[in-house]
Amino acid sequence: ADLAFYAEDLKKAHAAMKVMRETGFIRAHLSKDGEPEKVLFSQTPYIKEGNINSPASLARLKELGKHAQENTDVVISLGIGGSYLGNKVLFDVHCGELWNSLSNEQRGNYPRIYFSGNNIDPRRTGDIINHMKDVAQIKKTHGGQPLRIMLLVISKSGGTLDTMSNFMVMYDAFTKADNIEVEVVAVTDPNEEKPTLLKKLAIEKGWQQFAVPDGVGGRFTVFTEVGLTLAACIGFDIESFLAGARDMDKACQNDDLWQNPAMLNAALKFAASEKHGRDIEVMMPYGDYLKSVSEWYIQLLAESLGKQFNKEGKEVCYGRTPVVAVGTTDMHAQTQQHQQGKLNKVVQFIRIDKWADDLVIPNVFPEVKKLADIAGVTMGEALEVARQSNADALASNKRYSAVFGLPELTPYHLGELLYMLAMSIAYEGELADVDAFDQPGVEAYKRIMGPKLQALKG
Ligand code: PA5
Numbered sequence: 001a002d003l004a005f006y007a008e009d010l011k012k013a014h015a016a017m018k019v020m021r022e023t024g025f026i027r028a029h030l031s032k033d034g035e036p037e038k039v040l041f042s043q044t045p046y047i048k049e050g051n052i053n054s055p056a057s058l059a060r061l062k063e064l065g066k067h068a069q070e071n072t073d074v075v076i077s078l079g080i081g082g083s084y085l086g087n088k089v090l091f092d093v094h095c096g097e098l099w100n101s102l103s104n105e106q107r108g109n110y111p112r113i114y115f116s117g118n119n120i121d122p123r124r125t126g127d128i129i130n131h132m133k134d135v136a137q138i139k140k141t142h143g144g145q146p147l148r149i150m151l152l153v154i155s156k157s158g159g160t161l162d163t164m165s166n167f168m169v170m171y172d173a174f175t176k177a178d179n180i181e182v183e184v185v186a187v188t189d190p191n192e193e194k195p196t197l198l199k200k201l202a203i204e205k206g207w208q209q210f211a212v213p214d215g216v217g218g219r220f221t222v223f224t225e226v227g228l229t230l231a232a233c234i235g236f237d238i239e240s241f242l243a244g245a246r247d248m249d250k251a252c253q254n255d256d257l258w259q260n261p262a263m264l265n266a267a268l269k270f271a272a273s274e275k276h277g278r279d280i281e282v283m284m285p286y287g288d289y290l291k292s293v294s295e296w297y298i299q300l301l302a303e304s305l306g307k308q309f310n311k312e313g314k315e316v317c318y319g320r321t322p323v324v325a326v327g328t329t330d331m332h333a334q335t336q337q338h339q340q341g342k343l344n345k346v347v348q349f350i351r352i353d354k355w356a357d358d359l360v361i362p363n364v365f366p367e368v369k370k371l372a373d374i375a376g377v378t379m380g381e382a383l384e385v386a387r388q389s390n391a392d393a394l395a396s397n398k399r400y401s402a403v404f405g406l407p408e409l410t411p412y413h414l415g416e417l418l419y420m421l422a423m424s425i426a427y428e429g430e431l432a433d434v435d436a437f438d439q440p441g442v443e444a445y446k447r448i449m450g451p452k453l454q455a456l457k458g
Contacts, residue, residue, distance in 0.1 A: 002271035003257065006431065010257060010267055013430035017042075017263075020426070021253070024215060029311050029435040039437050040215035041422060044223035045245035045415070052213045052224055053242065060210075061225070064185070065232035069109045072150045072183070074132065075233045076170065078117030079154035079226070080162045081303075081442075082218020083187075085296040086418070087154070087230040088115060089222065092289045093414055094236045110235045111150070116170065117163035125166050129173045136179040146181045149174055152233070154187040154226055156212035158196020161453070187229055188212055217437050219300045220422050223415075237411040244415025252423045261420050266427035268402065269346065273320050274432075278346045278400050281320040282338060285350035286327035286387045287409070293350065297421055298322040303442065304425045307434040318432045320346075328386045335390060339397060347394060349403040350417070351387055355380035356408065 003010070020026045021042050028037035040052060047053045068075060077087050091099075091113055100112040114128055136147040151170060155163045174182045186202035189195075190211040195203070202209050210225035212218075221227060223245055231238050254260040257267065272278040281301060283294040306319035325334050327349070338347050361382065363375035374382065387403075394401045404420075406413040429436025 002275055003267055005275075006267060006271060009431050010263060013266070013427050014255065014260075014263060016430045017252075017423070017427060026426075026430075026437065027311065029309070029313075029438065032438075037435070037437055038215035039426070040213065041217075041220035041223070041426075042249060044216065044220075045242050045249050045419065047239075047242060052216065053228075057225065058238065061228050061232040061238060064208075064210075064229060065110075065235065068111050068150065068233040069235075071148060072111040072233070073148045074114065074135075075111045075150045075152055075230070076114045076116050076128065077152045077154065077230050078115075078163050078167050078170075079187075080118045080160060081299060082221050083154040083156065083160075083163065083212070083226055084115065084118045085219070085292070085299055086222025086227040088292045089296050089414070089418070090227055090231050090236050090241075091115075091234060092292045093409060094231075094234055094411075096289055099234075108235050111233060113230075113234060117153075117160075117166040120162050120165055125169055129170060132174065132180065133177050136177060140179045144179075146179045148181045148183070150233070151182060151184045152187065152229060153184060153198060154212070154229075155196070155198055156189050156218055156221075156226075158188040158198030158200075161449070164197070183207075185210065185229065187225055189214065217439075219296075219303055222296070222418055241411040241415040244410075244412035244417075245419035246415075248416040248419040249423070252420065262423035263427050265402075265420065265424040266431060269320070269424070270428050270431045272346050272400055276400075277344055279320045280323060280345040282323040282325050282334070282345055282347045283350075284325040284327050284330065284347055286383050287350075287352055288326065288329075290350055290352075290409075291324070291326040293414075293417070294324045294326065296418070298324055300421060300425055303439045304436040305428060305432065305434060306441065307432075308441075310433040311435055312433070316432070316434065318434050327390065328383065331386065331390055338399060339393060343398065345399065347390075347399070347401040349387055349391065349401060351384060351403055351405050352380070352409050353384075353405055354408050 016026060020039050024038055024040050025036035026039045028035060044052050047055060047058060049055065095113065099107065116125060116128060132147060132149060139145050139147050151167060153163065153167050171182065174180045184207040186198050186207050187210040188198040210229050212221060212226055213224050216224055223242060228238055252260055252262040257263055283297045285293055301320060301322045308315060308317055310316045338345055358378040358380040360378050361375050363372055365371045391401045404417060406417060425436055
């Protein structure tokens with residue numbers, strides 16, 4: 001009934017998505033002089049000459065991957081928000097927690113990976129620097145080879161304080177350190193007429209450059225060179241990832257609501273929020289290495305839909321508050337709230353149908369009935385039973401939940417999932433009539449912070 005109620009709005013939203021795909025523009029907030037807004041993320045899955053991802057750009061990424069394998073020991077990916085969260089997803093899903101402890105052979109000779117720039121935290125930055133210096137000294141005593149560090153600096157604006165402060169601290173420390181060789185790769189807005197600070201530096205110092213393309217906001221960039229440079233440095237299958245996004249894009253062109261995953265998801269979430277007051281969305285994947293998908297989605301939802309004014313300038317204060325959760329962990333923490341707290345949430349699950357290398361729980365204590373009862377079941381099966389039980393318990397108490405199922409946790413299916421979520425947010429922006437592609441609230445604090453920092457220096 002709710003979907004029928006919104007049928008006309010859905011038609012309009014779908015038509016706007018069609019225009020966005022065909023022209024690369026979407027109707028913007030009126031305050032932007034009525035000029036339509038350039039939105040190109042729906043082009044990113046298509047590898048074509050002249051597109052954001054072209055055969056030539058993919059070839060450059062392959063070269064970067066080869067270079068990382070042959071000439072780099074460590075990559076430190078520096079970025080924040082959209083210049084970090086997608087990269088962390090790719091790393092977690094592909095590499096897992098223990099990547100940096102694996103041997104070179106086990107890593108396929110790809111470098112060890114660290115993330116920085118996603119906070120201005122002196123302790124963690126100092127820890128990474130000290131650790132690198134220690135490793136360089138150990139290498140020195142074992143043959144003298146220098147530690148080869150690539151600083152992969154990612155910033156669309158090229159001047160974000162969080163990213164650039166960490167970059168400067170690390171660049172300074174590593175260029176002065178004994179037995180460390182530093183290489184910088186800059187990923188920034190490629191505009192040559194108005195070059196970003198990072199671009200200017202890259203030109204001056206001769207650093208290799210990749211692009212954060214025009215028309216793709218930070219939170220939509222995982223399918224561009226922002227995500228793909230890191231992907232190349234870990235041997236993540238870029239082509240399958242883009243193929244998944246591409247197939248999802250094709251599915252999302254379907255006019256039939258029930259065959260269009262992004263439109264259906266957006267419609268249900270919009271109805272839950274607008275008609276039933278469910279304006280908190282808990283993103284709860286089942287599986288540790290999917291937690292960063294939840295963190296990535298939180299930015300996508302919060303920055304895109306959390307808007308005070310609609311496109312006509314009317315105050316609407318729209319948006320669901322996103323919450324990061326992970327199953328089963330948060331069933332022992334947040335689930336009490338989900339099950340009995342305010343009736344204001346949608347719990348969005350992600351499940352993996354088939355885990356690679358699933359483990360059978362063995363019957364090691366046959367004399368203990370409770371433990372013997374779960375023996376013979378795989379951990380993947382137990383995880384899914386836990387998720388289903390959570391969903392059933394929520395449903396039995398008028399609580400809303402939904403599930404996205406991935407047949408397997410592969411680059412292809414990850415590409416499908418991330419793309420569907422991005423497209424769903426674009427649909428919901430149209431349904432709610434808010435500009436899903438700007439972030440005036442983030443810019444507001446940046447305007448206050450700049451002068452405050454200057455004042456610190458007297
Ligand atoms: O979604 C966004 O636009 C933001 O979260 C940015 O990604 C974030 O502020 C980082 O900006 P930049 O890439 O310019 O350093």
